[in-house]
Amino acid sequence: MDSRAQTIAPPTMGVGEEHREMAMTRKQWLLSSVIAFATLASTAVVAGPIENYSPVTSARLENPEPGNWLMTRGNYKGWSYSSLDQINTNNVKSLVPVWSFSTGMDSGHEAPPIVNNGVMFISTPYIQVIALDAATGDLLWRYKPKLPEGFSALHNTNRGVSLYGDKVYVAGLDAVLHALDAKTGKVAWDAKVEDWKTGYYMTMAPLVVKDKILVGVAGGEFGVRGFVQAFDAETGKSVWKTYTVPAPGEPGSDTWQKPDTWKTGGASTWMTGNYDAESNTVYWGTGNASPWFGDQRPGDNLYTSSTLALDGDTGKIKGYFQYHQNESWDWDEMNAPMLVDFRKDGATTKGLLKPARNGYLYWLKRSPDGGISYINSEAYVPQNVFKSIDPKTGRPEVDMAHKPATGKAAQFCPGLWGGKDWPYEAYNPRTGMVYIPSNENHCNNLEGKVEERVPGQWWTGVAIPDFHFTVDTKAGFYGELQAYDVDSGKRVWRNLYSGSMMWGSILTTGGGLLFTGGTNDREFRAYDAKTGEQLWHFKTNSGIIAPPSTYEVNGVQYVAVQSGYGVDPAFQQELMSQLVGWQKDVPQGGVVWVFAVSK
Amino acid sequence: MPGNDWLHCRCYKRRTILELALAALLAGSARAAEEGEAAKPPAPDDRFAFLTGPKKGQVVRAEDLALGGPQMQAYPMAPDGTVRSDSRLNLVILARFDPAALTDETRTRAADGVVAYSAICTHQGCPVNAWSNERSAFVCSCHGAIYDPRNAAEVIGGPAPRPLAALGLKLKDGVVTVASTFSGHVGVTQN
Numbered sequence: 001m002d003s004r005a006q007t008i009a010p011p012t013m014g015v016g017e018e019h020r021e022m023a024m025t026r027k028q029w030l031l032s033s034v035i036a037f038a039t040l041a042s043t044a045v046v047a048g049p050i051e052n053y054s055p056v057t058s059a060r061l062e063n064p065e066p067g068n069w070l071m072t073r074g075n076y077k078g079w080s081y082s083s084l085d086q087i088n089t090n091n092v093k094s095l096v097p098v099w100s101f102s103t104g105m106d107s108g109h110e111a112p113p114i115v116n117n118g119v120m121f122i123s124t125p126y127i128q129v130i131a132l133d134a135a136t137g138d139l140l141w142r143y144k145p146k147l148p149e150g151f152s153a154l155h156n157t158n159r160g161v162s163l164y165g166d167k168v169y170v171a172g173l174d175a176v177l178h179a180l181d182a183k184t185g186k187v188a189w190d191a192k193v194e195d196w197k198t199g200y201y202m203t204m205a206p207l208v209v210k211d212k213i214l215v216g217v218a219g220g221e222f223g224v225r226g227f228v229q230a231f232d233a234e235t236g237k238s239v240w241k242t243y244t245v246p247a248p249g250e251p252g253s254d255t256w257q258k259p260d261t262w263k264t265g266g267a268s269t270w271m272t273g274n275y276d277a278e279s280n281t282v283y284w285g286t287g288n289a290s291p292w293f294g295d296q297r298p299g300d301n302l303y304t305s306s307t308l309a310l311d312g313d314t315g316k317i318k319g320y321f322q323y324h325q326n327e328s329w330d331w332d333e334m335n336a337p338m339l340v341d342f343r344k345d346g347a348t349t350k351g352l353l354k355p356a357r358n359g360y361l362y363w364l365k366r367s368p369d370g371g372i373s374y375i376n377s378e379a380y381v382p383q384n385v386f387k388s389i390d391p392k393t394g395r396p397e398v399d400m401a402h403k404p405a406t407g408k409a410a411q412f413c414p415g416l417w418g419g420k421d422w423p424y425e426a427y428n429p430r431t432g433m434v435y436i437p438s439n440e441n442h443c444n445n446l447e448g449k450v451e452e453r454v455p456g457q458w459w460t461g462v463a464i465p466d467f468h469f470t471v472d473t474k475a476g477f478y479g480e481l482q483a484y485d486v487d488s489g490k491r492v493w494r495n496l497y498s499g500s501m502m503w504g505s506i507l508t509t510g511g512g513l514l515f516t517g518g519t520n521d522r523e524f525r526a527y528d529a530k531t532g533e534q535l536w537h538f539k540t541n542s543g544i545i546a547p548p549s550t551y552e553v554n555g556v557q558y559v560a561v562q563s564g565y566g567v568d569p570a571f572q573q574e575l576m577s578q579l580v581g582w583q584k585d586v587p588q589g590g591v592v593w594v595f596a597v598s599k
Numbered sequence: 600m601p602g603n604d605w606l607h608c609r610c611y612k613r614r615t616i617l618e619l620a621l622a623a624l625l626a627g628s629a630r631a632a633e634e635g636e637a638a639k640p641p642a643p644d645d646r647f648a649f650l651t652g653p654k655k656g657q658v659v660r661a662e663d664l665a666l667g668g669p670q671m672q673a674y675p676m677a678p679d680g681t682v683r684s685d686s687r688l689n690l691v692i693l694a695r696f697d698p699a700a701l702t703d704e705t706r707t708r709a710a711d712g713v714v715a716y717s718a719i720c721t722h723q724g725c726p727v728n729a730w731s732n733e734r735s736a737f738v739c740s741c742h743g744a745i746y747d748p749r750n751a752a753e754v755i756g757g758p759a760p761r762p763l764a765a766l767g768l769k770l771k772d773g774v775v776t777v778a779s780t781f782s783g784h785v786g787v788t789q790n
Contacts, residue, residue: 149686149688150686150687150688150719150724150786151724152719152723152724152726152741152787153723154725154741154742156723452651452652454651454672454726454728456687456726457726457728457740458725458726458728458729458740458741460740463729463730463738463740464729464738464740464742464743465729465733465734465738465743465745466731570758571742571743571758574757574758
């Protein structure tokens with residue numbers, strides 16, 4: 001299917017020569033005390049030519065070298081953590097840009113730079129994939145697929161590539177999974193996942209589990225039925241497919257009490273899962289139920305707004321936890337929880353930790369058999385929907401005055417973008433803290449109506465002009481960055497953003513730092529992970545809504561991030577311009593920025 | 600998964616009949632021509648078939664449209680009955696207003712207050728399938744672009760860069776009929 005795509009390579013691939021020159025240039029950035037944190041794998045390839053590409057194995061993914069950033073959140077546990085510490089609280093003030101690269105694309109850039117031994121892969125809106133020399137920023141290849149005529153998607157973004165063997169995998173907006181040759185960018189195979197005309201699309205980074213590539217789908221606003229599907233990494237053949245809404249007769253089907261509502265019930269799977277290699281369990285989050293108003297689909301509606309535990313080999317559902325039942329607030333719980341072990345009653349618990357979109361931070365227990373059980377939860381932003389939460393089951397008691405329904409308007413806070421949306425929280429094992437990018441002092445007031453479904457069209461039961469998004473105009477802030485101790489559950493510090501929402505994923509490092517953007521002022525910031533003190537900032541071209549990553553080439557640690565505002569943050573920004581007078585437009589257009597410490 | 604194939608099915612039946620009739624001489628080319636017809640953009644003398652609502656699949660008459668909005672979605676239908684639903688870019692929205700409420704430009708294209716525009720949002724290509732009572736205007740449900748149906752679908756809110764392309768209309772015995780082709784590019788121009 002090469003005809004669907006166009007790969008651009010530079011006229012000469014003399015990467016080796018360029019790298020020798022580059023190595024001299026890089027000396028400027030070498031610190032006087034380079035500590036050999038890189039493993040053999042990350043130092044062995046001296047930013048070698050792409051001909052010497054290092055194949056990615058399951059063993060490498062299970063124990064990623066600190067010098068590389070092999071997957072979206074850095075490791076299978078979803079920590080967004082790197083042990084690299086060359087850049088640290090002492091020298092971060094000397095961080096300077098060493099190269100940048102314009103993607104040439106507009107809309108929201110939400111993919112982290114993925115780095116494998118000196119080669120960086122980024123994806124852009126409209127699913128372009130670009131391979132760059134991670135030390136110099138030189139273009140190695142570029143993949144530009146053609147979307148079908150008449151194509152549209154609610155979000156044109158992409159959240160990153162995944163690596164396995166000698167291939168790069170990217171989930172197409174048009175619900176086609178693409179496998180590219182990592183060395184050339186040429187298509188190795190394409191696999192149709194679903195028919196985009198019916199409302200399915202894909203934005204998440206695929207998850208590699210052994211020799212399989214797992215993908216999930218978006219489309220919860222279009223009445224799709226969610227699923228997670230696994231493909232053979234080598235051939236692209238489907239291996240298993242697990243729907244996240246049970247068909248009649250399957251376990252959980254009794255939670256769809258009205259006939260046929262399950263067929264269009266949502267539970268999309270639009271964010272990447274995490275993986276426990278020890279128990280071979282994939283943890284994958286699910287989105288809102290559809291349409292948005294629960295009275296149109298009575299019942300708990302499993303497995304909407306849940307975390308599913310799936311067998312990595314078969315996709316069999318081994319366990320689940322549903323955060324809220326009969327979903328009616330567009331509170332997707334699409335982010336998989338982080339795999340974090342924490343202290344509970346004097347003992348270490350193998351746990352799952354999740355700041356949920358519903359505004360609560362959850363401590364859950366993960367069992368070797370895939371079972372998920374509730375331990376505790378605390379609101380991390382004010383929330384007016386849950387009257388209480390059952391201490392044994394975690395099931396909330398909902399205040400019906402704050403539950404919208406068909407023909408019944410109700411206000412709820414936080415609004416539909418939740419206490420946090422998809423941006424990744426991070427966990428730093430050295431501080432024992434989880435860092436949450438969150439938003440508060442905002443609400444929605446929704447009233448549902450019954451709408452005829454047209455496959456491929458918006459089908460929520462409410463139109464965008466009727467979202468009635470409001471904020472507390474007397475509040476001193478909206479966006480915030482919070483740190484919680486995972487053992488005590490206590491908030492340790494928080495930073496408040498008075499003039500912006502917070503849409504930034506967090507990167508945390510062994511250097512005692514946090515890196516994030518997420519605000520409308522185009523800033524990229526570094527904070528002290530222990531105290532929250534801002535230590536460094538840099539104004540980029542656009543707003544940053546992509547996750548940062550960090551890596552090492554030839555003994556130099558780099559921090560990289562894409563800056564490119566768009567999608568929901570831009571929409572919300574426009575609403576805030578009407579409500580509180582923020583500037584309407586944050587400049588758009590994607591650029592990759594790479595930073596290192598100046599000598 | 601409920602399909603959106605009702606229009607295609609209808610076409611297919613027609614196609615089958617036609618193929619049988621022309622099998623001796625023209626089977627291959629006739630099929631190609633027919634499939635092409637269903638993907639071609641609306642042309643003069645096309646009528647419209649409702650995509651949704653109680654009259655789904657039926658020919659659109661002026662009185663079927665509520666005065667003052669909201670819009671209805673429809674596909675153009677060639678004079679031979681072929682519904683042009685093979686391309687999503689052919690989807691149109693129809694609405695009816697008091698002719699006095701229309702701007703001169705829009706009234707010139709309208710037929711007794713009935714207006715027709717491409718349904719494909721010029722922002723990101725989603726169908727413009729929502730209606731704002733507050734603004735009395737078309738709304739794209741994906742990202743909130745707002746278009747003024749009385750004034751050439753000019754953008755009056757949201758992120759769209761250009762108006763929707765308009766169709767010139769006429770009425771034939773009350774049936775809404777295409778008089779002139781799209782006034783401009785349909786859908787997204789970028790990327």
